[in-house]
Amino acid sequence: EKILSFRSASNAIRVTTSYAGPLWLAPFRVPALLLGRWFPFPSQIGSWYAKFTPYQKYKSTCLGSVTLWGAEPTLWIADADGIKFVTGEPTVFQKDVEAYKALNFYGDNLVGTEGADWKRHRKVANPAFNETGNAFVWMETVRVVNEWFSQLAVTQADHGAEPITIDAMHDLVQVTLLVISSAGFGRRASLQDDLSTAPPPGHLMAFRPAVSAALHRLFTKVLTPEWLYTLAERINIPVVSYVVQDTQHAYEALKLHMLDLISLFRAWVIEGKVSNMDAGLLRNMVEANMAMQEDDSAHSNKSLTDDELLSNTFTFLLAGHETSAHSLSFAVALLALYPDIQRKIFEEALQLWPDGVPTSASASSYKESMPKLPYTLAAFHETIRLFPAIVRLAKVVHADTVIPAHRFTTNAQGDVSDIQEISVPVKTGSTVMIDMLGLHMNPMYWGRDVAEFKPERFLDTESYRWPRDAFVAFSAGPRNCIGQRFALTESVCVLASLVRTYEISVPADLQAAPFEEQKRIMLSWVPGITMTPRKSFVRLQRRSS
Ligand code: HEM
Secondary structure: OHHHHHHHHHHHHHHHOEEEEEEOOOOOOHHHHHOOOOOOOOOOOOOOOOOOHHHHHHOEOEEEEEEOOOOOEEEEEOOHHHHHHHHOOOOOEEEOHHHHHOOOOOOOOOOOOOHHHHHHHHHHHHHHOOHHHHHHHHHHHHHHHHHHHHHHHHHHHHHOOOOEEEEHHHHHHHHHHHHHHHHOOOOOOOOOHHHOOOOOOOOOOOHHHHHHHHHHOHHHHHHOOHHHHHHHHHOOOOOHHHHHHHHHHHHHHHHHHHHHHHHHHHHHHHHOOOOOOOOHHHHHHHHHHHHHHHOHHHHHOOOOOHHHHHHHHHHHHHHOOHHHHHHHHHHHHHHHHOHHHHHHHHHHHHHHOOOOOOOOHHHOOHHHHHHHOHHHHHHHHHHHHHOOOOOEEEEEEOOOEEEEEEEEEEOOOOOEEEEEEEEEEEOOOOEEEEEHHHHHOOHHHHOOOOOOOOHHHHOOOOOOOOOHHHOOOOOOHHHOOOOHHHHHHHHHHHHHHHHHHEEEEOOHHHOOOOHHHHHHHHOOEEOOOOOEEOOOEEEEEEOOO
16 A cells, blocks of 8 residues: 555656655654665755755756655755745745754744644744844853853963864864853853852753753653653663663753742843843743733733743754754865865954954944944854755645746856746655755855855855845745844854964865865764764964964
């Protein structure tokens, strides 16, 4: 029966679009993430590393495929018009909430809901992501970056004038976690405080280790059914009991910290101690939760239950730092590999800060500084074009419709020609996969040098406007990333400050390797909740002025 339904689904999809083969693993489910670095192979549809290759092979920006298990028709799109259409029709193309259910273990949240529920969550969080919030993000980033540099200076002291080697991702995860926990949640800890691993009174773990342990155990948390927790507590099953209990411990530890933040903030709100600038996100969520407690009928409006408040706190802590840290790690590696581009960022930062990076947040304002760093912003955009934290997004089709796409041919040099518009019919119940990396590697929009790191692509000139619709690192339409401006503000501030203060270069063990080998090693990644760099070591040499 299964074989027959697979055959009839793949025959049906062949009639309407270019058929690229079966999907061995359902592409938006946990097994595809766990096995993603090995299987499917890069030449097959569904591979995380496929980029634009399958589209080029079948000469179409929209490809059909069918999941082997379940015979679900799935359309893959790497087309700017097609993706704009899909993201602009949120009632027809809805999030695959089933896939996110596993992440809703604390309760419902903004990322994992759809329809009216999603609107309610978004309404609560939205007002925090305004220009006042961005100014606060800038201020907090300046503070944290200065603390980071002080820490690097201690390491430098042991090395004399020699460059130091850092694990960029390790450091940047700390930096971005501090920024989101401060700017979003009013937890104004220092980098030094966060180095301590001793649990504070009443806690199971210190804050940072609790967040990293929870992240480290996220797949176990998602994959472990409730009954296994109970069983592993009663019977000692070798390895399984240890892993399951360790996971339970990490999530309990993090929950205690989040509840602490929430109750502290609730008390501040009641006492009227929260200023306008302070952690707007948590303030809005706590106020929505208090509105809910006062009036049960408020559920349809701007309100959040206790579970939803906790779950959103977790979601924002996670979404608000891992994505940025991974993207910044790729940016730092790219700047080490491309010294000419690094030089341009340095010159821009030097012009803004001739006497060095401001050491206090009050000496540097978001409004004044951010517009003066267009090249740094372009370099970050170009980084996440090549390395988008979220590689693909699945949408379930809720009404029969037609998606715009293109057919084309390419020559050996990678030039695209014979572009023809096509309309691809899609049926209710199918899945549409927005292929971010596929779109970002599509030469129709980015030219034959699509694989090159070239920030100039993101700078408008009199005769060129960069193709907005062909860039979806933050998704698009009403369901786009709520933290886009937050991420850009923080990242531009980190990159400009880092390059202004240090010269970044490839690590010593790769200095003699050919450029392509350096690139292969320094830019390799594995699929995870977000695209995760495998190795992020770089050398830093403090600049003399
Ligand atoms: C470079 C950094 C970032 C990238 C590339 C990124 C990318 C994305 C993408 C592609 C989505 C759509 C996901 C989906 O529909 O399932 C998204 C959604 C989201 N992002 Fe980001 N993000 C970044 C930083 C941030 C930051 C800093 C925050 C919070 C401060 C944040 C919070 C969220 C939230 C809450 C959503 C869900 C929005 C909704 O469904 O309405 N992100 N992000």
